[in-house]
Amino acid sequence: MIVTPQTHRFTEPLPLQSGAVLPAYELVYETYGTLNADRSNAVLICHALNASHHVAGVHADAQGQIVPRSEGWWDNMIGPGKPLDTNRFFVIGVNNLGSCFGSTGPTHINPATGQPWGADFPVVTVEDWVNAQARLLDVLGIQQLAAVMGGSLGGMQTLSWTLQYPDRMRHAVVVASAPNLTAENIAFNEVARRAIVTDPDFAQGFYLREGLIPKRGLRIARMIGHITYLSDDVMNEKFGRHLKPLAEQVAVAATGAEDDAARSPAEARAYRYSTQDVEFQIESYLRHQGDKFSEYFDANTYLLITRALDYFDPARAHGGNLAQALASAQASFLLISFTTDWRFSPARSREIVRALLQNRRDVSYAEIDAPHGHDAFLLDDPRYMQAVRAYFDHKVSIRA
Amino acid sequence: MIVTPQTHRFTEPLPLQSGAVLPAYELVYETYGTLNADRSNAVLICHALNASHHVAGVHADAQGQIVPRSEGWWDNMIGPGKPLDTNRFFVIGVNNLGSCFGSTGPTHINPATGQPWGADFPVVTVEDWVNAQARLLDVLGIQQLAAVMGGSLGGMQTLSWTLQYPDRMRHAVVVASAPNLTAENIAFNEVARRAIVTDPDFAQGFYLREGLIPKRGLRIARMIGHITYLSDDVMNEKFGRHLKPLAEQVAVAATGAEDDAARSPAEARAYRYSTQDVEFQIESYLRHQGDKFSEYFDANTYLLITRALDYFDPARAHGGNLAQALASAQASFLLISFTTDWRFSPARSREIVRALLQNRRDVSYAEIDAPHGHDAFLLDDPRYMQAVRAYFDHKVSIRA
DSSP states (O other): OBOOOEEEEEOSOEEOTTSOEEOSEEEEEEEESOOOTTSOOEEEEEOOTTOOSOOSSBOBOTTSOBOTTOOOTTTTTEETTSSEETTTOEEEEEOOTTOSSSSSOTTSEETTTTEEOGGGSOOOOHHHHHHHHHHHHHHHTOSSEEEEEEETHHHHHHHHHHHHOGGGEEEEEEESOOSSOOHHHHHHHHHHHHHHHTSGGGGGGTTTTTTOOOHHHHHHHHHHHHHHHSOHHHHHHHTTTOBOOHHHHHHHOSSOHHHHHHSOHHHHTSOOOOSSSOOBHHHHHHHHHHHHHHHHOOHHHHHHHHHHHHHOOGGGGGTTOHHHHGGGOOSEEEEEEETTOSSSOHHHHHHHHHHHHHTTOOEEEEEEOOSSGGGGGGSOOHHHHHHHHHHHHHTOOOOO | OBOOOEEEEEOSOEEOTTSOEEOSEEEEEEEESOOOTTSOOEEEEEOOTTOOSOOSSBOBOTTSOBOTTOOOTTTTTEETTSSEETTTOEEEEEOOTTOSSSSSOTTSEETTTTEEOGGGSOOOOHHHHHHHHHHHHHHHTOSSEEEEEEETHHHHHHHHHHHHOGGGEEEEEEESOOSSOOHHHHHHHHHHHHHHHTSGGGGGGTTTTTTOOOHHHHHHHHHHHHHHHSOHHHHHHHTTTOBOOHHHHHHHOSSOHHHHHHSOHHHHTSOOOOSSSOOBHHHHHHHHHHHHHHHHOOHHHHHHHHHHHHHOOGGGGGTTOHHHHGGGOOSEEEEEEETTOSSSOHHHHHHHHHHHHHTTOOEEEEEEOOSSGGGGGGSOOHHHHHHHHHHHHHTOOOOO
């Protein structure tokens, strides 16, 4: 399935939750499958922190050749014959405002200054994203979605959809999510943000004007993120206390390379006794993930999106009463959580389930026993895939 | 109990596990209580990452006035009439090599260069610390300790004592510890180290020569540490999603202060919609902890001590067989863990208990149901205090 992103420019200003107003803006999106005659088979996918509108399929280059490893981030879930079957559904992926994958964000030009927005880009919230997504549906001529679906922060958007536009959707699929962040979640976000903001190359958020990129901060932010996406168990299984082989280490280490070459294989497996070189495989993995991330992700976007996570809290306006907050939801729900997810634990999904049941909503809930932590929502667990497939096959009706 | 640190200078070089040799060095230590006639009532306390030889009592200034808030880090545990009763025992606290509280470390002068050691200070391990501590006992004329005791990294030293000097101790009290670090533990250490090492003010570890301090990195390291010391539950209880009151926020925030003053109290409790200012109380707490830490802790010491944690793994030389590794231990053991400690979980203490039982060692084990996470080992839980008190009162004999 070769797919091509599209862009829509909105000229009507978007009022934001903060009180600020975003003037003209663009949203980049992709669609998969075909919208049916009565426009009743559309499913909107909401993305999490570092994902994008490119949910499924692959991209092709100018010569029509498939770009290697260009599969969308939920390609295992969405496509022809897949759990969310694009032979039946018309699926929409949209890049959120403030992101760095095409939709208007801090790397774009602020029309008021002719310079990149940088730190002046207004704070956007989950609610703002949902409003922007609803406007895109207007453009696509879709009055009511068959479903909204998302994992993690995408699940928060899905939940917010059921409250902001209850009559524009029939089903909500909320995976590995939570009704708000815990203090620990906020704490991890804050450490990542401090790493970015205190990087001297951050330049108060106007690094692009200065020709700088706060890569040090982005690396640290990504390393912290990775630890919290995985379970302790899966890290032990994948990496344990294994040492990085010295042959590869030489390429990574800044010093001591000439000594290593002289060592025998048996000696090579001894500790190096170094505080700055890579010693364990887990260190090498994290450094690599941090390096990759710092090459493509925007620092202001990282701040904005983690703040959107922090702020999301539909119960807040109801004195913390989640059941009261969810009273306006009309959708049927599928919620899924993963046993080893300590970032968005099953207990948090059960809070949502409980609040929905108090409102006598139609709720299905699957708690999947998976070892992979929060990352499980992107992986191929067959019970997980089957739960989503069964829901779309048997619960989500379309009219034509 | 007013106490005064003492210093001993060792002129015999110390061979280190890495193969390096530390020439002359100093150890700073304190003692509490009185060594009895046959020198059988000495208890050595081993400290964790950011603690020191100042275990109990208070310090006085030159005028003999007690320095406010100068209580030792385990003053609730150790002193006259306390669980480890200094009316009965002679207790020794010693600052480890490579630390930054007095014993020889990276901030001291390298005699070979006349400059601070900095990154050239040799890597020291748990085993090296134990060897240095044993030499201090020689100086104090103590052939056999009644007990060695420590929490966290201090528990690792205690465990190592039972293997390195089985005939020089009778009891081992190992609190909130583990037989080695998990991949996740190493991962958190590595992120903290990367934050320090990539701080431009780290200057390859020779920041003191350059008149610099890598405070940004130290702050991030400490913030990460704090998150892992606490449990999710206790963070929710202490901070939850509470916003920082704006009055205090004004002092912290770099921008927007003039707007805040104009807001009414009701408005003041609304979100600020800011990516860089403090919004939640947990953020303010972590920033404060990071700031404090960066004022007094040495960056190279942080690297060295986290590496000592990473490296400790007595089972490593026995193909991962912990029971085999612990076969040489002769001491009686008290092990204590805390249910919500996810950094050194009860499961890790149980691994040690199991391995000791396989060697038919005398083992007591208490798993304390406490909400405070890893930090619990420094706090006043009465069941915890009672377990230690009962062990010293009834199990640890002294001859006079």
